[in-house]
Amino acid sequence: MLEDVRRQPACLAALLGRAAELRAAGREALTPGPGGTVYAVGCGDGWFAARAVSPVAERYRAASALDFLVYVAPRLTAADRVVAISMSGNVDRTVEAWQAARARSVPGLVLTNGGGGRLARDAPVTVSLDIPELAPFLCGTSTYTATVLALMLLLGADAGATERVRQALDWLPGAIADAERWAQDVARLSDRPGLTGARILAAGPHVATADYGAAKLVELTRIPAWGDDMEEFGHRQFWSADPRDLIVYLVPNAALARQASDGAEALAELGFETLAIESAGHAVPAARRRLGLPAVPEWLAALVLPIPLQLLGYELARATGLDPNTRAHLREDRARFQVSRKLTRRTLVGTGR
Numbered sequence: 001m002l003e004d005v006r007r008q009p010a011c012l013a014a015l016l017g018r019a020a021e022l023r024a025a026g027r028e029a030l031t032p033g034p035g036g037t038v039y040a041v042g043c044g045d046g047w048f049a050a051r052a053v054s055p056v057a058e059r060y061r062a063a064s065a066l067d068f069l070v071y072v073a074p075r076l077t078a079a080d081r082v083v084a085i086s087m088s089g090n091v092d093r094t095v096e097a098w099q100a101a102r103a104r105s106v107p108g109l110v111l112t113n114g115g116g117g118r119l120a121r122d123a124p125v126t127v128s129l130d131i132p133e134l135a136p137f138l139c140g141t142s143t144y145t146a147t148v149l150a151l152m153l154l155l156g157a158d159a160g161a162t163e164r165v166r167q168a169l170d171w172l173p174g175a176i177a178d179a180e181r182w183a184q185d186v187a188r189l190s191d192r193p194g195l196t197g198a199r200i201l202a203a204g205p206h207v208a209t210a211d212y213g214a215a216k217l218v219e220l221t222r223i224p225a226w227g228d229d230m231e232e233f234g235h236r237q238f239w240s241a242d243p244r245d246l247i248v249y250l251v252p253n254a255a256l257a258r259q260a261s262d263g264a265e266a267l268a269e270l271g272f273e274t275l276a277i278e279s280a281g282h283a284v285p286a287a288r289r290r291l292g293l294p295a296v297p298e299w300l301a302a303l304v305l306p307i308p309l310q311l312l313g314y315e316l317a318r319a320t321g322l323d324p325n326t327r328a329h330l331r332e333d334r335a336r337f338q339v340s341r342k343l344t345r346r347t348l349v350g351t352g353r
Contacts (some may be wrong), residue, residue, distance in 0.1 A: 001324045002180075003057075004134050005310050006140045009132050009172040011142045012165070012303070015149050019162050022127065026154035029109040029125045032059055036079025039153065041068045041097045043344065044215065045140045046085030046111075049147040049191075051208035057155040062208075065093035073100035082108035083154065087129075087143050089117025092346055108283065111150055113143050118347075127154065137327055139219050142311045144212065148302050160225035164300060170265065171294050174303070179308040180315075182291040187315035189273060196242040197224040200309070201233050202250040203259070209302060210250055213309030220313040220324045230259050243271045249284060250277055251299035257282035264288070277308050 015022075030038050038060045040050035050062035063072055069318040076082075084098040089112050098119055101108060109125035110116050114133075120126045129146045149165065157165075189195060198217055200210040210227030217225035228237050230249070241247075247267055249260035257278065264274040264286035276284035281295030291308055331337055343351045 001139055001141065001310075001314055002294075003315060004138055004272055005307065005314065006176060007168050008142045008145050008176070008307065011129075011146050012149055012172075015129065015146050015153075015167050016162060016165055016169070019157075020151050022150060022153035023156060024129055025125060026156055028155060030083060030098060032081050033077075033079030036077060036081065037061055038083065038155070039063055039068060039072060039101075040083050040085060041065055041094060041101075041235060042085035043091045043094050045087070045144050045212065046091075046094065046147065048208045048212040048215070049151060049302075050083075050134065052148055052205055052212075053151045053155065054205045055299045055302075056152050056157060056161070060155065064098075065091070065097040068097040069093060069100055073097065073104065076101060076104045076106050078106070080106050082106055083111055083151070084108065084119055084123075085111045085147060085151075086119050087140065087147075088111040089115065089119035090347065091344060093344070095119050109154075109328075111147065111154070113146075135325065137214060137331070139310075139313070139324065139327060141307075144310075145303055145306055148306075161299075164297065165303065168294075168296055168300060168304065172307075175293050175304070176307060176311075179291060179293075179311050182289070182308065183311035183315040186246070186275060186289060186312060187319040190316060190319040194242075194244050195223060195246070197226070197245040198248060199233060199237055199241060199245055200225065200227045200248040201230045201260075201263075202227070202252075202254055203230050206250050206252055206256075206301060206305065209305045209309070210248075212306055213248070213250075213312070215330070216310055216313040217316065219327060219330070220317040221320055221322060222329070223316060223320070223349045230256065230263060234263070239312060241272075245272065246275060247272050248275045248277065248303050248309075249287060250279075250301075251284055252279050252298045253281045254280065257284055260284045261286045261308065277305060279304050 082101040110123040203208040214225040214227040276287035
């Protein structure tokens with residue numbers, strides 16, 4: 001997994017080299033008609049990525065596959081467009097959502113990695129990230145940030161935006177090294193008795209990144225994890241949070257830096273361990289542990305904030321005796337793994353995948 005995290009600058013650079021191709025595919029398949037909307041549809045990482053890129057797109061809505069299937073598809077018009085996202089192409093609900101769009105003759109494309117599985121069978125256009133798999137059943141890291149970048153390009157990110165991404169790729173390897181050291185330092189907290197959970201907090205489209213980080217922790221560790229809105233945390237999750245939980249603030253702008261600093265200062269009164277990941281150059285001095293990334297525009301935070309969260313999951317897995325490279329603890333819990341397939345990939349039940 002660590003190799004996959006570290007190769008993200010190279011994967012993103014390769015995808016950026018296809019910018020003209022992806023923009024052209026987006027113009028052809030995803031330009032809505034008058035009054036129409038582009039719907040980005042997926043589950044898990046695909047849904048997180050679709051929500052995270054919303055600041056760069058107009059006439060755009062991200063929908064979970066079930067939301068789309070039940071509430072959006074019946075109201076689609078000929079002016080609408082759909083991009084269905086799945087790296088395997090075999091997530092049941094995403095396939096069903098795409099088929100519902102196709103049944104209504106709504107144009108669009110499939111964003112995948114590799115052949116696209118069942119999702120790509122009747123797709124008029126399939127865009128593959130073309131990222132080679134390093135090992136089976138790896139936690140999604142390079143494919144996640146590449147999905148974010150691919151969506152930005154498909155939705156029409158201009159030459160100025162792609163140049164800002166290119167500049168970020170110059171410093172990203174060094175930032176990954178810094179994030180590794182930060183994550184290793186945080187993981188030492190697992191030596192304390194009873195690390196009880198992690199709450200990853202953000203606002204607006206960045207809650208999608210918080211949800212992504214929580215999902216990685218759940219996949220890699222046995223530490224309960226949740227994403228939430230910074231303000232809403234104080235109205236709901238706080239009341240059930242244990243002071244031994246980690247509170248992680250994602251800080252992509254000055255307003256959220258102030259909110260995070262006020263929150264960290266208040267939480268210190270109960271002994272919470274607070275972490276801040278800063279991507280806009282605005283500090284959270286009240287946080288006990290801070291990671292300052294090189295400052296980027298807020299829309300670019302969707303590409304850089306996920307990486308420290310990936311490394312946090314990796315290091316906490318290792319510190320708590322689990323193997324992040326195989327996630328064997330998921331497969332070895334045979335009953336739960338079987339039920340997970342019935343919940344999300346019923347067509348794979350009995351195949352061992």
